[in-house]
Amino acid sequence: MTKLLLENVTIELRDKKIVPENLFVTNPSKILYVGKTGSGKTVLLKTLAGIMEDIHEARIHGTLIVEGRTQYIPQEPWPLNLGNTGYEELLITTRLYKNKAQDKLLKNLLKTNDFLKKKIKEMSYGEKRVLDILKTVIISPEILLIDEPYESLDKSNKEKVTDIIEKILNVGSAIVVATSKKPLDCWKTYSIKSYSPIELSKDIDVDPIINQLGKVVIQEGAYIRRGKKQIKYPDIDLRPGEGITIIGPNGAGKTTLMMGIAGALKIHGEHIIGGNIGYVPDDVSMIFSWLKAIDVIRELCGNNGICFDESLRIIKELGILLNDRYFYELSDGEKRLLLLIPQIVAGKSILLIDGGLEYIDQVRARAVEKIINEYMSLGGIVITSLPIGDELDVLERIVFTTA
DSSP: OOEEEEEEEEEEETTEEEEEOOEEEOSSEEEEEEOOTTSSHHHHHHHHHTOHHHHHOOEEEEEEEEESOEEEEOSSOOOSOTTSBHHHHHHHHHHHTTOGGGHHHHHHHHHHOGGGGSBGGGSOHHHHHHHHHHHHHHHOOSEEEESSTTTTOOHHHHHHHHHHHHHHHHHSOOEEEEEESSOOTTSEEEEEEESOOOOOOSOOOOOOOOSSOOEEEEOTTOEEEETTEEEEOOOEEEOTTOEEEEEOOTTSSHHHHHHHHHTSSOOBSSEEEESOEEEEOSOOTTSSTTSBHHHHHHHHTTTOHHHHHHHHHHHHHTTOOOTTOBGGGSOHHHHHHHHHHHHHHTTOSEEEETTTTTTSOHHHHHHHHHHHHHHHHTTOEEEEEESOSSSOEEESSOOOOOO
C-alpha cells in the first residue's frame, strides 16, 4: 500500500530548521506544501525522495514514512540528452521503463505538443519543465514529488501540467506532493515553515562604476535563425538608464532574443549593441554547479578584488550564508542573486535578467529592485523577460514578478 506519513518532523540543515505540517495519506491525493521562498519546500521534497541525507548531510527528526515508488521533479529541469528531440526523450523513457503500452499515448502527445519535435537544447525553460513532467505519465510513480509545478510557465503550459497531473491521478493510484508559494485551487494545502529568518540591513548600498555606457538599438525586422525558424525582434532603442521587459509564452523566443543581444547568437538585420554585457540566464541549473559559491563570485568579478569584496558584502547583507557551500547547494533564488550581484557591482553596461526576479523571495526581491534602480540611475541598461501574453512583444518598462 502506498503511504506517506510525516509526524512531528523537523529537518535540520546547517543552522536552519525546517518544520512541515503533519501529514498522513494513503489514497490518491493532491497534496500542496505552501511556504515562502527559502522556507524549505525543496528540502522537504528531496527528503521525501530519500536524497537529502546523502547529498546535503541533513538531519531528520520525528516520524517519516514513505512507502511507494517515488519520482522527484526538481524546479529547474536538468535534461541530459540534449541532442534528442523531446519525442525521442519520451520514447527512450518508455524503453527504459519497459512501458511499451504508452506508444499510442506518445503519438497523441506529439500531435498536441509541437515543442516535442524540437531538440531539447533548443527548448525554452518552460518547455523543458513540461517535458520533465510528461515523462511522469510513462514512469507511473506511486508518489510524485513536483517542486513548484507552475513556476515560469505561461497559461497554456500551466493547463498542460494540470491535465498531466489529473491523468496521473485518474489512471493510477498516485499521491502527488507539490510545493508552491501560494495556495492553488483543488489542492489540499499544508504549511511549511523554517526557523532561520532573513535579516536584511535597512539599506543595502551599492555604487557600481559604469565606465562604458551602453546602447541597444535593433530595428524591427531584425531576426535570429533557430533551425528553419526566424525569431524576429520588435523595435528596440535603449539608451543609458533605460530598460524593457520582453514578454511572450514559453518557447516564443525570449531567451533567444536575449542571447542575440549577449552576442551568443548572430542577429541578422540592422542593429547596434555597444557596451559590456552581464547575463543572468533563466535556467541556472547547470551553471557553476560544482564550484564553491564563493569562487563563482570571484570568477564573475574577473579576479577584481574590489568587486569581489563589495559583492560578498552585499550578498551577506541579503542574508545568504555561503561558508563552504557549493553552487548547487544554493536555493534557486540564491543562485540567481549570486550571478546577478557581482555583474551589477562590476558595472556592466547592459544587464540581461532572463526570468526577472522569479524564485527570489519578496524580502530580498524588494532590496534587489532598489539595487537595480540605483544601477539604472547611474546609466545601466536593463532587459528582463516574463512568460506572459500570447505573442512575443516588448513592454517599454521594467516589470518584475516575485515570489
